[in-house]
Amino acid sequence: QSVLTQPPSASGTPGQRVTISCSGSSSNIGVNYIYWYQQFPGTAPKVLVYRNNQRPSGVPDRFSGSKSGTSASLAISGLRSEDEADYYCAAWDDSLTGWVFGGGTKLTVL
Amino acid sequence: QVQLVQSGAEVKKPGASVNVSCQASVDTFTNYYVHWLRQAPGQGFEWLGFINPSAGRISYAQKFRGRVTMTSDTSTTTIYMQLSSLRSEDTAVYYCARGGTTMMVVAWSWFDPWGQGTLVTVSS
Numbered sequence: 200q201s202v203l204t205q206p207p208s209a210s211g212t213p214g215q216r217v218t219i220s221c222s223g224s225s226s227n228i229g230v231n232y233i234y235w236y237q238q239f240p241g242t243a244p245k246v247l248v249y250r251n252n253q254r255p256s257g258v259p260d261r262f263s264g265s266k267s268g269t270s271a272s273l274a275i276s277g278l279r280s281e282d283e284a285d286y287y288c289a290a291w292d293d294s295l296t297g298w299v300f301g302g303g304t305k306l307t308v309l
Numbered sequence: 310q311v312q313l314v315q316s317g318a319e320v321k322k323p324g325a326s327v328n329v330s331c332q333a334s335v336d337t338f339t340n341y342y343v344h345w346l347r348q349a350p351g352q353g354f355e356w357l358g359f360i361n362p363s364a365g366r367i368s369y370a371q372k373f374r375g376r377v378t379m380t381s382d383t384s385t386t387t388i389y390m391q392l393s394s395l396r397s398e399d400t401a402v403y404y405c406a407r408g409g410t411t412m413m414v415v416a417w418s419w420f421d422p423w424g425q426g427t428l429v430t431v432s433s
Contacts, residue, residue: 201353234419243404243423244354250417287353291416297370298344298356 202227203288205301212309216276219304221288223269227299231291233271235264238285238303247286248273275306283308311337313405313424320430326393329427331405338362338386342408344420345379345390347401355401361411362388368415395431402426 204222211217221233233251236244246255248264251271263274275282288301316330333343345357358369362381369377378391388405404426409418 231416236420243406243426244420245423246419246421249419255421289354289420293416295371296368297358298346300354300356302353 201302202292202295202299203290203301205286205288205304207302208305208307210307210309211275211278213278213280215278216274217278217306218275219273219286219288219306221271221273221301223271223290223299225269226294227269227290227292228266228271229269230293233264233266234289235262235273236287236289238287240285244287278308280308282306311407311422313337313343313407313422315403315405315424315427318428318430320432321395323396323431323433325395325431326391327395327429328389328391329403329405329429331388331390331424333362333386333388333405333407335386337407338381338383338388340410342411342415342418343381343388344406344408345377345403346406346420347399347403348426349398349401352401357390357392357403359408359415360388362386364411366411392429395429397431400429400431402428 235248237247238244251266252264261277286304292299314332342359344359360367360379380389406420406423
């Protein structure tokens with residue numbers, strides 16, 4: 200049972216805009232930054248969004264993050280087949296004094 | 310290029326301990342926190358804790374306190390994670406990952422890069 204809640208799956212067709220939600224609480228998302236990671240099968244994750252809405256260099260601007268209260272979302276616009284991957288949200292939890300993750304969302308590009 | 314290189318796959322019996330290594334660059338070893346995380350088959354991520362390799366500051370996740378030990382070797386810039394009293398539920402890919410600099414608030418940093426992962430299988 201993950202501390203942060205994500206939908207297990209999401210899908211879209213090429214060119215569409217897809218959003219993935221991440222719900223937490225007042226001890227994690229409500230008071231700390233949210234981070235998003237992308238993982239392809241058999242590989243280590245890569246950071247997509249840091250500190251709520253910042254993109255590392257090399258990450259396309261098709262990916263954007265936002266946060267409101269105790270929830271956050273990752274939006275992917277202009278969906279491409281290579282975006283098919285698992286996406287995870289993460290945040291520091293002040294009550295647990297540690298990092299917590301969502302269970303992951305498998306994105307399928309139809 | 311920043312790299313974290315982990316040791317190879319392990320198979321352990323229930324009750325045993327496993328030691329996973331993560332070799333880092335001198336810059337990473339000296340100036341950054343290194344975190345350990347794991348991912349059980351088909352599951353999400355669990356954070357085990359972090360270490361400041363050069364200064365020895367360590368923090369373990371509540372769930373793993375008493376079972377996990379993180380150490381570092383300055384001569385080889387290698388970080389180690391030992392997990393004891395293994396059970397089948399510990400079967401997972403274990404990752405080391407660089408966090409923020411040691412001057413940064415831990416909650417304000419992120420994991421980048423990650424090691425390639427080490428599969429630990431616990432089976433009788």
